[in-house]
Amino acid sequence: MQRMILGFLTCAVALAFANNLSAQTQNPPPASPHLPRGAATDVTGAEIQSLVQKTAADRVSDQAIRVVSINGEYNVGIGVVHRAKTSGAQAGGGIEHSQITEIYHIIEGNATLVTGGSMDNTSEFPADHPVVAVLNGPSTRGGPIQNGVSRKIGPGDVVIIPPNTPHWFSEISSDQIVYLVVRVDPHKVLPAGYVPK
Template sequence: MRSVDIGKSGVAVGMVHRTRLDAPQANSVAEHDHVSEVYHVISGSATLVTGPDLVDAQRRPLTNENVRLLNGPGSNAASIRNGVTHQLKAGDAIIIPAGTGHWFTKIDDHITYLMIRVDPDKVVPLKDEAASKAYLSGQ
């Protein structure tokens, strides 16, 4: 994941690969207060549910590494009430506005997608090539 300043906003770009998921994991709904996301599916397929009405939402602690370094403040939840189901496949793109819950409920074999995060409030720190490589190597 690289994160750069483009003037009035920060933008992060990364490639994400997720493996097979037969059923959603507990409390795996994610919602970001300030950061919007765009996914462009490169390969594979999955079911993604989106919507604003989170069930049993819990705020992620501000000390959480994902909050501090990747997503900014937000919540996790058990599910999404009256969510919209999207069947994603290679070539599809979806925009997830800030404040919208999103939840992979099934991944057929895998899904690989380009993720673009738009951070208009610059809540996520910038990450140059060296910082990105260090993060990916676990340092």
């Protein structure tokens, strides 16, 4: 599982880098023979499982593991989320993030994820809320999503959720769902250098 997680992280960072590279290709910077090279960041499977176990009694837990600056050009956040079994009214409402792309890699469990559409009764999270300050930057929450796209997801599945896209787990059919989240932050709204205490 650790190889799968590290492979996924590598793919997500490569995707973010490729998007950034294509933008640079349109307006390339001046050539320099001494461009700095980045340093790799490791997140171990043991670290991920430790956070999941530490918060296992919580109905929902979204824990940031790292926020890494990629050569000062953009940030990438890595987190792990687990959600307890829900259905119907227990499922809560949707959320959307205005500046962050989220990539979910499902590690354990099965659920129905709804994306797109619209949410009723929306409100902004306060600036000091952990969702904004550490996890996702400016975000809006609301009621259940109307007219979205529903999909069944399970272990090994990957879903990419662009900014300004409402998303919501309308049902979690297993005891819990656990997923790794890669948050691509081109606007650098997340706190680079963040490591949990």
